[in-house]
Amino acid sequence: MIVIVKQDFDKKQQQENNLNQILENSHATLIDGSMLPDMARVDLHNNDVEALKTNLGEGWIIVPEIKYSVPDTKRKVIGKKLIH
Amino acid sequence: MTPKSPTTNRFILLPASYVGSTNNANPEIKKFLLTLNSGIKASGKSSVKLSVRNAPNTKSPAINLKVIDSINDDGAKLVEIKEEQMADFRFSYPGLRIIPERFYRRPPLPFQELLFKTKKTVQTISIVITVTDKSNHPLEGADVVAFTNFGNREGAGGKTDGGGKIKLDITSYKIERLYVYPPHTYWGFFKNNFTINAAMQIKLTAIDINFQDSLRFFYNTSHLPTISNIVKIAVIDTGVGPHKDLEIMGGANTIEGEDEKDFADNGEGHGTHVAGIIGANGAIKGVAAGVQIFSYRVFPKEGDASNFYIMKAIKKAIDDGCDLINMSLGSLVLDEGLVSYVKDAYDKGVLCFAANGNDDRRPVNFPAAYSLCVAVSALGRKGTFPANTIQKATVKAPFGKDIKNFIADFSNTGPETDLTAPGVGIISTFPGDLYAVMDGTSMACPAAVGISARLLSSRPDILGLPRNQQRTDGMLKFLSVHIKSLGFNATFEGKGMLFL
Numbered sequence: 001m002i003v004i005v006k007q008d009f010d011k012k013q014q015q016e017n018n019l020n021q022i023l024e025n026s027h028a029t030l031i032d033g034s035m036l037p038d039m040a041r042v043d044l045h046n047n048d049v050e051a052l053k054t055n056l057g058e059g060w061i062i063v064p065e066i067k068y069s070v071p072d073t074k075r076k077v078i079g080k081k082l083i084h
Numbered sequence: 085m086t087p088k089s090p091t092t093n094r095f096i097l098l099p100a101s102y103v104g105s106t107n108n109a110n111p112e113i114k115k116f117l118l119t120l121n122s123g124i125k126a127s128g129k130s131s132v133k134l135s136v137r138n139a140p141n142t143k144s145p146a147i148n149l150k151v152i153d154s155i156n157d158d159g160a161k162l163v164e165i166k167e168e169q170m171a172d173f174r175f176s177y178p179g180l181r182i183i184p185e186r187f188y189r190r191p192p193l194p195f196q197e198l199l200f201k202t203k204k205t206v207q208t209i210s211i212v213i214t215v216t217d218k219s220n221h222p223l224e225g226a227d228v229v230a231f232t233n234f235g236n237r238e239g240a241g242g243k244t245d246g247g248g249k250i251k252l253d254i255t256s257y258k259i260e261r262l263y264v265y266p267p268h269t270y271w272g273f274f275k276n277n278f279t280i281n282a283a284m285q286i287k288l289t290a291i292d293i294n295f296q297d298s299l300r301f302f303y304n305t306s307h308l309p310t311i312s313n314i315v316k317i318a319v320i321d322t323g324v325g326p327h328k329d330l331e332i333m334g335g336a337n338t339i340e341g342e343d344e345k346d347f348a349d350n351g352e353g354h355g356t357h358v359a360g361i362i363g364a365n366g367a368i369k370g371v372a373a374g375v376q377i378f379s380y381r382v383f384p385k386e387g388d389a390s391n392f393y394i395m396k397a398i399k400k401a402i403d404d405g406c407d408l409i410n411m412s413l414g415s416l417v418l419d420e421g422l423v424s425y426v427k428d429a430y431d432k433g434v435l436c437f438a439a440n441g442n443d444d445r446r447p448v449n450f451p452a453a454y455s456l457c458v459a460v461s462a463l464g465r466k467g468t469f470p471a472n473t474i475q476k477a478t479v480k481a482p483f484g485k486d487i488k489n490f491i492a493d494f495s496n497t498g499p500e501t502d503l504t505a506p507g508v509g510i511i512s513t514f515p516g517d518l519y520a521v522m523d524g525t526s527m528a529c530p531a532a533v534g535i536s537a538r539l540l541s542s543r544p545d546i547l548g549l550p551r552n553q554q555r556t557d558g559m560l561k562f563l564s565v566h567i568k569s570l571g572f573n574a575t576f577e578g579k580g581m582l583f584l
Binding site for chain 1: 227229231234237238239240241261263265321322340353354382383386389390391392394395396399412413414415417419420421422424439441442478494522523524525526
C-alpha cells in the first residue's frame with residue numbers, strides 16, 4: 001500500500017531522523033522524497049504500517065494516499081449490463 | 085407546507101493551529117475563546133449572541149451560540165449552533181476550525197454479506213445517432229448517453245466516430261433522457277421523454293463567446309477593469325493552457341515521474357477552463373482579468389491525482405507567494421493529509437477555496453467540507469443557456485428570491501457550504517485556443533475565487549499584511565461584507581454570493 005509520511009505540523013518539528021534508515025528498517029520503500037523533510041510518499045505492506053509508526057516516533061504521522069478524480073457532471077450508464 | 089425548523093448541531097471550535105492559542109496565532113482568537121469560556125465558569129453552560137458581519141444595509145439575526153463545554157480556557161469549546169447560521173459564523177469569526185462532534189461506537193461484529201446475482205436475457209434494439217454542426221459537418225468525439233430508465237441509470241452510451249455516428253444498443257425506443265456532450269466548441273444537447281427512431285441526427289449549436297452565460301449575467305466581465313495590483317492565484321488542477329487568452333506566471337507539475345516544469349494542461353481542459361473563469365484576458369474575459377495565475381498540475385492524463393501531489397502543490401503555491409488557492413476537486417473521504425496542508429496555508433496567510441462536488445446533492449466533499457476552506461456550491465440561472473442544451477436538465481428546486489435562479493441539480497449541499505457562485509453553462513477557455521461550455525461546482529469555485537481576488541485587489545492593506553493567520557482572517561472578514569443572500573437555504577448557498 002502507498003502511504004504518506006509527514007511531519008506533524010501541530011507538534012514540534014523534528015529533524016529528518018535518518019528517514020531512509022527508518023524506512024529500510026520498516027521494510028518500506030521511498031517512492032517520492034521530493035518534499036523531504038516535510039513529507040514523503042512511501043510504499044509498504046499493510047502489516048508494516050505499525051512498525052513504521054513506532055520507528056518514526058513522535059512528530060510524524062502516516063496518512064493513507066487518497067486518489068482524486070477530475071470532477072465531472074456527465075451522466076453515465078450504471079444500470080444492469082445487458083446479456084445478449 | 086410548514087417550513088422546516090432550523091437544525092441545531094454541536095461542533096467543536098479550535099484555533100486554526102494547535103489545540104490552544106500560541107504566540108503565532110491571531111490574538112483575537114484567544115480573546116474570543118476566553119470570552120466564550122467566561123460564561124461556562126459562572127453557570128456551567130453559556131449562551132452568547134454574536135453579531136454578524138454583513139454587507140451594508142443587510143441585516144441578519146444575531147448568531148445564537150451555546151457553549152456547552154471547554155477543555156482549556158483559551159482552547160477547544162463544544163458549542164451548539166444552528167446549521168442556518170454556520171456560514172455567517174465562519175465569515176464573521178474566521179480563524180477557527182469547526183469540527184462536527186462525533187460519537188464513536190464499538191466496532192460492529194463482522195458479518196457475511198450475501199450477494200444475489202440474477203441473469204436476465206433482454207431483447208435489444210440498435211439505434212444510430214449522428215451528431216453534426218448546423219451545417220451538417222460530422223462531429224467526432226462527442227459523448228452520447230441515452231437513458232431508457234434514468235432512475236436506475238439504465239441505457240447505453242459511447243463516443244461518436246469520424247462520421248459523427250454512434251450505434252447504441254438499447255431496450256426500448258422510449259428514451260427518458262438523451263445527453264450529448266461535445267468536448268469543446270459547441271453547446272451540449274438534451275432531450276427527454278420521447279420515442280426515438282432507428283436513426284436520429286442531432287445538430288449542435290456553436291458557442292458564441294459573446295453570449296451572456298450565467299457567469300456574465302451576474303458579473304459583466306467584458307466591462308470590468310483589468311486588475312493592476314498584484315494578486316496571485318494558484319490553480320491546482322489538470323494544468324493550464326496554453327491559450328491565447330491566458331498568461332501563466334508560473335507553477336509546477338507535482339506528479340511523480342513527470343517534468344516538473346510541464347504545468348500546461350494535460351489535454352482534458354478542466355484546468356484551462358477553470359483558469360479562464362478566473363483570469364482570461366483576451367477574446368473572452370474572466371472575472372479577474374489581470375490577476376497572476378499559477379498552474380499546479382496534479383492530474384496525470386486520464387489518471388487520478390494522489391493527495392500527495394495536491395499537498396505538494398499547496399506547499400509550492402505557499403512558497404510561490406500565492407494569495408488564493410483554487411481547488412476544483414474533491415473526495416467523499418476525509419483526507420487528513422490534505423486538510424493539514426489547507427490548515428498550513430491558512431496559517432501562512434493563504435486562503436483556499438474548494439468545490440462542493442457534483443454528486444447530486446450529496447454531502448459537501450473534502451477539502452471543501454473542512455472549515456478553514458471556503459466551500460462553493462453551483463448556481464444556475466434560467467435563460468442563460470440555449471434551449472435543448474444539457475443545462476436544461478440541471479434546473480431543480482430550490483429557486484431563489486429571483487425565481488430564475490436555482491441551485492444546480494448536481495451540486496452537493498450541506499451546512500459546510502460557504503458561498504454559491506455561477507456554475508451552470510459557463511463559457512471559458514480550452515486548450516488549443518478553443519472555447520468550451522462546462523458545468524460544475526468546479527466552475528463555481530473559480531468564479532468565487534476570481535471575484536474574491538478582484539475585491540481583495542482594492543485592499544493592499546490586507547494583502548500587505550505579514551503572511552500569517554491574521555492576514556487570512558482579514559481576507560475573510562473583508563469578503564464577508566461583499567456577500568448577499570440570493571434567498572436559498574444556507575445549506576444550499578452558505579452566506580450567499582459575492583458581489584462587486
